[in-house]
Amino acid sequence: MNTLFTGKNLIVLEEVDSTNRYAESLLKSSPPDGTVVMAHQQTAGRGQAGNAWFSQPGQNLTLSLILYPLFLQVSQAFVLNKLVSLALLDTLKHFLPKASLKIKWPNDLLADKLKISGILIQNQLAGSMIRNSVIGIGLNVNQVIFPAEIREKATSMKLFSGHEFDLKQVLGTLMTHLEREYLRLKSSGPARLDRAYLDHLYAYQEMHRFRIRGEVMEGMIVGVEKEGKLAVQLNREVLHLNLKEIEFLL
Numbered sequence: 001m002n003t004l005f006t007g008k009n010l011i012v013l014e015e016v017d018s019t020n021r022y023a024e025s026l027l028k029s030s031p032p033d034g035t036v037v038m039a040h041q042q043t044a045g046r047g048q049a050g051n052a053w054f055s056q057p058g059q060n061l062t063l064s065l066i067l068y069p070l071f072l073q074v075s076q077a078f079v080l081n082k083l084v085s086l087a088l089l090d091t092l093k094h095f096l097p098k099a100s101l102k103i104k105w106p107n108d109l110l111a112d113k114l115k116i117s118g119i120l121i122q123n124q125l126a127g128s129m130i131r132n133s134v135i136g137i138g139l140n141v142n143q144v145i146f147p148a149e150i151r152e153k154a155t156s157m158k159l160f161s162g163h164e165f166d167l168k169q170v171l172g173t174l175m176t177h178l179e180r181e182y183l184r185l186k187s188s189g190p191a192r193l194d195r196a197y198l199d200h201l202y203a204y205q206e207m208h209r210f211r212i213r214g215e216v217m218e219g220m221i222v223g224v225e226k227e228g229k230l231a232v233q234l235n236r237e238v239l240h241l242n243l244k245e246i247e248f249l250l
Contacts, residue, residue, distance in 0.1 A: 009035040015057075017044040019064035020120060020136040027124070027132055031066055034179070038063040038171070060156070061139040061171055065178065071186060072130045078228030079190045080121050081107055082197040084135055087177035088117050089200055091139075094173055096160055102202035105221070105230050106243055109139075110202055114155035116140050139174070141165050197224065203248070211247040212239065 009032050016022050016039045023037045041057035055062050072079065085103045092101050092109065099111045109117035120136035140156035142164050157165050185193065198204055204221050210232065212219070222238060223231040229240045 011035070011037045013037065013039040015039065015041040015043065018042055018136075019062055020122060020134050023064040023066050023134045023136075024122070026066065027134075033066070033068050035066040036063055036175070037066075055138060055140075056143045056145070059143040060141045061137065061167060061174070063137050063171070065135040065137070067133045067135065067182065069130050069133055069185075070126070073128055074123075074125055074130060075128075075227055076190065077121075077123055077130060078106075078224070078226065079185065079193060080123075080133055080135065081119060081228065082190070082193045083181045083185055084119050084121070084137065084178065085109065086193065086196055086200070087174065087181050088119075088137070088139065090177045091170065091174045092116065092157070095157055095165060095170065099160055101200070103197065103200050104202040104248070105224060106228060111155055111160055113202075115150075115153055116155050116157070116160075137174075139170070141167060141170055209249040211249055212241065213245050216249065 013019075013022065016037075019037045019039050019042060021044075022039075023035070026035065026037070039062050042055060042062050067080075069080065085107070088109050089101055089103060092099065092111065096111060100113075102110045102113075104110050104115075107119040107121075108115050117137070117139045119138075122134045122136075124131045124133075140154065140159075142158045143156045144159055146154045157170070181193070201221065201224070207218055207220055209216065209218055212232070212234075217234060219232040219234045219239075221230060222233045225231060225240060229242055230246060232239050232241060232246065
């Protein structure tokens, strides 16, 4: 794990309420770009929209990455979701080459349509630019038992493959992909990420059932705006929706 993101800047905690909260507290002392906070157990892990993140102690990757993407404008913030999603996708491809892997907008990874990973990104701003980002990542690696309310919707690398994985090896692979994508973004801009994200987006250009603003209807995802809104075509109308306005249905 000799990458920029994990070299001497890896902090491993036995237990913490939330790696994102811990990472946020570190920002007061300006830790190096690429600092990683990893916990064997989170007691109050968070997902998108305030949802809890369930993770058995010592079974999965629960971590937060600190970045200083001062080259990104606030309007470009969603490109970080794309970057992390694609890095996770490449990591999963490496370990689960037979899985059908997709990115589910805005912040989940699916393996055979079951959630295997989630992302939570929190940014602090400096005028029109992003001063720093705390990128929370949960990746289900060796967990095989999930709470009843998510049992039919979640999976793990072990459940899919039938064998356990070395968490350090998975972490090292993930950090390698994250660093590669981050350096590419800094040097070449977001165009490649934009294309690759759509190429792997769940339900992109396919008819799918949604609950949109409380009403069940069928539509087709036709794009993702720069600011992160999902573009869904309903007949001849295209709606631009945020997370609170749309729900994917089976």
